[in-house]
Amino acid sequence: MDDVAGSNQPARAEAGPDVAIRTVAVGKSYGTGETRIDALADVGVDFGKGRFTAIMGPSGSGKSTLLHCLAGLDRPTSGQVLFGDLDLTRLPEKALTHLRRDRVGFVFQAFNLIPTLTALENITLPLDLANRKPDQAWLDTVIATIGLGDRLTHKPSELSGGQQQRVACARALVSRPDVVFADEPTGNLDSSSSADVLGFLHRSVRDFGQTVVMVTHDPSAAAYADRVLFLADGRLRSELLDPTAESVLDAMKQLEVG
Numbered sequence: 266m267d268d269v270a271g272s273n274q275p276a277r278a279e280a281g282p283d284v285a286i287r288t289v290a291v292g293k294s295y296g297t298g299e300t301r302i303d304a305l306a307d308v309g310v311d312f313g314k315g316r317f318t319a320i321m322g323p324s325g326s327g328k329s330t331l332l333h334c335l336a337g338l339d340r341p342t343s344g345q346v347l348f349g350d351l352d353l354t355r356l357p358e359k360a361l362t363h364l365r366r367d368r369v370g371f372v373f374q375a376f377n378l379i380p381t382l383t384a385l386e387n388i389t390l391p392l393d394l395a396n397r398k399p400d401q402a403w404l405d406t407v408i409a410t411i412g413l414g415d416r417l418t419h420k421p422s423e424l425s426g427g428q429q430q431r432v433a434c435a436r437a438l439v440s441r442p443d444v445v446f447a448d449e450p451t452g453n454l455d456s457s458s459s460a461d462v463l464g465f466l467h468r469s470v471r472d473f474g475q476t477v478v479m480v481t482h483d484p485s486a487a488a489y490a491d492r493v494l495f496l497a498d499g500r501l502r503s504e505l506l507d508p509t510a511e512s513v514l515d516a517m518k519q520l521e522v523g
């Protein structure tokens with residue numbers, strides 16, 4: 266059993282059979298005294314398995330901080346993050362590194378592809394780094410779904426922004442992670458490329474049962490999700506099921522009023 270050094274608390278925990286990640290009273294503060302900022306306060310929420318959840322809220326409301334705590338990129342100051350059968354808040358650094366490598370996929374706003382590798386080499390990079398052989402049938406499925414056809418031998422500089430982000434999505438999915446985290450994945454894309462990328466993420470949930478958690482500012486992007494969580498001042502304020510761009514806009518207006 267993995268224990269945090271100096272702690273008797275086990276790192277094993279159980280979020281629940283249908284729950285990919287559960288947060289329990291999560292808080293994250295920066296600084297102390299007068300300059301202390303509570304980026305997150307008392308956030309308790311379940312992220313269902315095989316669901317597409319969007320996180321929205323004004324600038325500075327804690328969206329990225331929450332995503333980083335969920336993905337094991339950052340540790341909360343208080344509370345628990347239960348990731349499947351693990352309590353991330355009690356997991357030693359090395360085990361967190363393994364979790365990020367083996368059980369989590371990331372899509373960032375800035376694509377973050379390796380410029381010297383081809384699209385295909387970028388997609389299989391996480392497997393190569395982990396010394397794992399690709400599941401060829403799954404790789405073929407992912408490649409067919411991103412629809413890059415003959416562009417797989419191209420370098421990122423020879424691809425459009427939308428094509429690069431679809432490669433980044435395929436890279437996030439290739440190891441069949443428990444959860445794909447996307448931080449503003451369409452922030453640098455035009456509306457047509459955004460629709461391609463969001464459509465791909467949506468299909469990965471609907472057709473392959475992938476769990477996706479996405480931070481976005483864009484109501485149209487959030488409308489691709491099954492559920493939208495709204496943060497304000499580091500607190501969870503409301504949520505919306507089966508969102509549309511209009512209902513998300515309304516909820517955001519309510520957030521500003523409230």
Ligand SMILES: Nc1ncnc2c1ncn2[C@@H]1O[C@H](COP(=O)(O)OP(=O)(O)OP(=O)(O)O)[C@@H](O)[C@H]1O
Binds near residue numbers: 296303325326331
């Ligand atoms: N490393 C840090 N040190 C100090 N304060 C931080 C740090 N990271 C974030 N913060 C603060 O925590 C709060 C939440 O930041 P966060 O980036 O999570 O918000 P956000 O909702 O993702 O914002 P945006 O939409 O602008 O990206 C902000 O007040 C921010 O200034």
